[in-house]
Structures are given as C-alpha cells and as structure tokens.
Amino acid sequence: MSTDQPVTVEVGLGDRAYDILIGSGLLLRAGEEISRRLPGTRAAVVTDENVAAAHLDTLKAGLEKGGIQPTVITMPPGEKTKSFAHLEAVVDGILAARLERGDVVIALGGGVIGDLTGFAAGIVRRGMNFVQIPTSLLAQVDSSVGGKTGINSPRGKNLVGVFLQPKLVLADTEVLDTLPVREFRAGYAELAKYGLIDRPDLFAWLEANWEKVFAGGPERAQAIAEACRAKADVVARDEFETGDRALLNLGHTFGHALEAATQYDGARLVHGEGVAIGMALAHRFSSRLNLASPDDAARVEAHLSAVGLPWRMSDIPGDLPDAEALLAFITQDKKVSRGALTFILTRGVGQAFIAKDVPASEVLSFLRESHPVSRKAG
Structure with a gap:
C-alpha cells in the first residue's frame, strides 16, 4: 500500500468522531497527522522496551517532522504491566513532563x-488528548x-x-512485519472474531485468504480495514456497551477466565490465544x-x-484450576450483571447474540466436560 494513500475509517461519534488511518509509513507521518488535528500540542509517548527498540526512533523522527518533541515513558513488556504500579509510573511521567x-x-x-496509556490519559488532569499508534495486529483491529x-x-x-476515545488512530501496517508470529496469530483471533459475530462473508474470505493476510500485502490491509469498519460501526451504535457492543466480547468471557487462571503469564497464554480458545468454547457451548x-x-x-492458534483448554501448557475455580473467574468478569451470567453465544457462523x-x-457442566483433567480422565 502506498504511503500517500492510507485507508481512512471514521468512527462516527458526533463531535468526538475520529479517524483510523491504515497503511504503510504512518509512523513517519505521525507528527503531521497529529499537528493537523491538535495544533501546538506537546506530547508524551508511552511504549514498552521491545517496541521502543524496533520503532521508537522512527516515530520520534515522524513527530519531529511535525514539530513535536516528545517525552518518552518506557514500560516493561507484557500483560503484567497493566497494573496499578505501572499506571502510577505513567501518570508520574506525564506530570513530570509538565504536560x-x-x-x-x-x-x-x-x-x-x-x-x-489510555487510562492514564483519561485520569491525568481529568482527561487529556489521546492518540493510539498500535503496533500489534490485535491492537490494530481491536483494542x-x-x-x-x-x-x-x-x-x-x-x-x-x-x-476515553482517542483523537486519532494510526495503524501502520509496516510495523507488523517485526511482530513475532505468535503475536500475529493472537491478533488474528480478534480479526476472525468480526466474521464470527455478524460477517459470515468475512469469515469465509479469511478461510480462503488467511495465508495472504499473514504474508502481508494488500490482503493484510484489507482485512485490518474491514475489522476496523466492523468495530467502528458497533462503537458508533453503542459507545458505552449498554447494548449490542457486548457482541464484541465473543470468546472473551471464557478467554478472560483462562487468562486469570494462568495469572496472566504470557509464556502460557496471551490475550488473543485466550480469545481463540474462548470463541471455540462459545461455539461448542452453543452446540451443547x-x-x-x-x-x-x-x-x-x-x-x-x-x-x-490454540482452540481447546488442553492446548494451554501446564495445569489449569478445576472447573469450579474457572467458573469463579467467570462470575468475577465485568460482563456479569447482578450475578446473572451473560455470554455471547451463536446460532451459527456470523450469528452471534447476547444470551x-x-x-x-x-456452564459448570460444560467446563467439566471441556477441562483437560476431565478429558485425560475420560
């Protein structure tokens, strides 16, 4: 895809609408795109050690071309960084920069x-401007x-x-070339999710073209843009997840429970893998x-x-808590309302609904049936 012609997907939220730009070379255009929308601003860039090594210099050059000299705040990589301690560190870094x-x-x-970063931006000074530059496939199509x-x-x-809605999302497809294949696969699970929710044609297209999506080129950008359109449509209808935005949680109730059960140990299970297993479980549970x-x-x-991708609990290395403990994690999930269990189930591929x-x-009976210990015992 040409650097000069990114695909633009608009998230339609009235006066808070924003663009998602998808294409190659967008890190080098970041300063220009941000300054056009937020003239005269100073910036803090929050990143992790791995991403900084691969992409920070390119982004800094792109920001400086737009007249932005950023303060950089670097965090350790991994799911465990989503903690109160690291939130405090990011908040302190933003305040120390006197933004x-x-x-x-x-x-x-x-x-x-x-x-x-979005959480920190949402609470520092009761809300600052926020820009997303996602460097993983999972982040580009979902988070x-x-x-x-x-x-x-x-x-x-x-x-x-x-x-906290961002002011802009820059999805540079080039950065995905440096992504480990496991991380790319994990993001692909979220991409496939949009087909399984209500776009059966997209799922069929992915079945036929997934190897080209993995290889890069126009199919990759096409898939990312289609996923972003799917999510933008849902967000515009239901920004605060009071209605059908919950459909985006297909696979997540099971998946989040499995992540919690593995103590967010990325060596055992990363988020997209949990979603993949969760989607398979949701379809199997719907069949049951x-x-x-x-x-x-x-x-x-x-x-x-x-x-x-892993698709069953037995694909997770190591032992899992028993079915009762997994159910306890599910009942703690924020998708539970007043103690009632809410799941995204399906009547078929592309026919998800809120149950x-x-x-x-x-649920407990199904978890017992699906649990690796039960399978081994059987």
Missing part, C-alpha cells in the same frame, strides 16, 4: 500499552479502537478503567445448548487450528 490538559498522550505499542482503557486486578482482567450445529463449532475449530441469565450449572 497540560490540552497536550497529547501517545500510546506506541500493543493492547497492553494502549489500555494502560486501539473504541475508547476502552484499563488495567487488570488480581481479581480479574480489565476491571479498573475508563472510557442446541442453539447451533456442531458442524459450525467444528468449522471454527478447524480454522483456528489451521492458522496455528442473558445463562444457568451457572450449565
């Missing part, structure tokens, strides 16, 4: 850095869009945070409840397996 409310906080990194920010608690994932054909569950499992008041007994 004002009208200045901009830029997240350069994957979903962890985006979530942490950088829509305004959800937050950190984890020992009691569960993303339980502390705020909604006679809502969907087992053929649909098998189709989802086959595609996740083909791209190299409220799912009986805990059914």
Whole structure:
C-alpha cells in the first residue's frame, strides 16, 4: 500500500468522531497527522522496551517532522504491566513532563500499552488528548479502537478503567512485519472474531485468504480495514456497551477466565490465544445448548487450528484450576450483571447474540466436560 494513500475509517461519534488511518509509513507521518488535528500540542509517548527498540526512533523522527518533541515513558513488556504500579509510573511521567490538559498522550505499542496509556490519559488532569499508534495486529483491529482503557486486578482482567476515545488512530501496517508470529496469530483471533459475530462473508474470505493476510500485502490491509469498519460501526451504535457492543466480547468471557487462571503469564497464554480458545468454547457451548450445529463449532475449530492458534483448554501448557475455580473467574468478569451470567453465544457462523441469565450449572457442566483433567480422565 502506498504511503500517500492510507485507508481512512471514521468512527462516527458526533463531535468526538475520529479517524483510523491504515497503511504503510504512518509512523513517519505521525507528527503531521497529529499537528493537523491538535495544533501546538506537546506530547508524551508511552511504549514498552521491545517496541521502543524496533520503532521508537522512527516515530520520534515522524513527530519531529511535525514539530513535536516528545517525552518518552518506557514500560516493561507484557500483560503484567497493566497494573496499578505501572499506571502510577505513567501518570508520574506525564506530570513530570509538565504536560497540560490540552497536550497529547501517545500510546506506541500493543493492547497492553494502549489500555494502560489510555487510562492514564483519561485520569491525568481529568482527561487529556489521546492518540493510539498500535503496533500489534490485535491492537490494530481491536483494542486501539473504541475508547476502552484499563488495567487488570488480581481479581480479574480489565476491571479498573475508563472510557476515553482517542483523537486519532494510526495503524501502520509496516510495523507488523517485526511482530513475532505468535503475536500475529493472537491478533488474528480478534480479526476472525468480526466474521464470527455478524460477517459470515468475512469469515469465509479469511478461510480462503488467511495465508495472504499473514504474508502481508494488500490482503493484510484489507482485512485490518474491514475489522476496523466492523468495530467502528458497533462503537458508533453503542459507545458505552449498554447494548449490542457486548457482541464484541465473543470468546472473551471464557478467554478472560483462562487468562486469570494462568495469572496472566504470557509464556502460557496471551490475550488473543485466550480469545481463540474462548470463541471455540462459545461455539461448542452453543452446540451443547442446541442453539447451533456442531458442524459450525467444528468449522471454527478447524480454522483456528489451521492458522496455528490454540482452540481447546488442553492446548494451554501446564495445569489449569478445576472447573469450579474457572467458573469463579467467570462470575468475577465485568460482563456479569447482578450475578446473572451473560455470554455471547451463536446460532451459527456470523450469528452471534447476547444470551442473558445463562444457568451457572450449565456452564459448570460444560467446563467439566471441556477441562483437560476431565478429558485425560475420560
């Protein structure tokens, strides 16, 4: 894709609408794009050590071309960075730089850095300007869009945070070339999710073209843009997740429980892998409840397996807590309302729906059936 012609997807939120730019070479255009929308601002860039080594110099050069000399705040990589301690460090770095409310906080990194930085931007001086520059596929197609920010608690994932829409998202497709294949696969799970929610044609296209998406080129940019359009449509309809934005949580209730059960140990399970297993479980659970054909569950499992993603709990290295403990993590998830279990279930590929008041007994029975210990015992 040409540097001069990024794809633009607008997130339509009235006077808070913003653009997602998707294309190559956008790090070098960051200063120009930010200054056009937020003239005269100073900036802090929050990143992690791995991303800084690969991309910080390029971004700084791009910012300086637009007249922005950034303060850089560097965090350790990994899910455990989404914590109160690291939030405090980011907040202190922004305040130490004497940035004002009208200045901009830029997240350069994957979903962890985006979530942490957005939360800091949302609470420093009661809300600062925020720009997302996602460097992972997962962040480009999901976490950088829509305004959800937050950190984890020992009691569960993303339980502390705020909604803060960015002013701009710059999704530079070139940076994905440096992504480890495991991280790219993890992001692909979120991409496939949009097809499984309500775009069966997209899922079929991915089944036919996933290897080209992995290889790069126009198919990769096309897939990212389609995912961003899908999310932008949902966010514009339901910004604060009071209605059908919850559909975006397909696979996440199971997935978040598995992440919590592994203590957010990225060596064992990263977020997108948890989502992949969660989506497979959601389809299999829907089949068990006679809502969907087992053929649909098998189709989802086959595609996740083909791209190299885990799709069952036994694919997670090491031991998992028992089914009762997994259910306890699920009931702590923020998608639970007044104790009632809410799941995103499906009537088939591309036919997801919000199921409220799912009986805990059914979930527990399914978890026992799916648990690796149970499978080994059987």
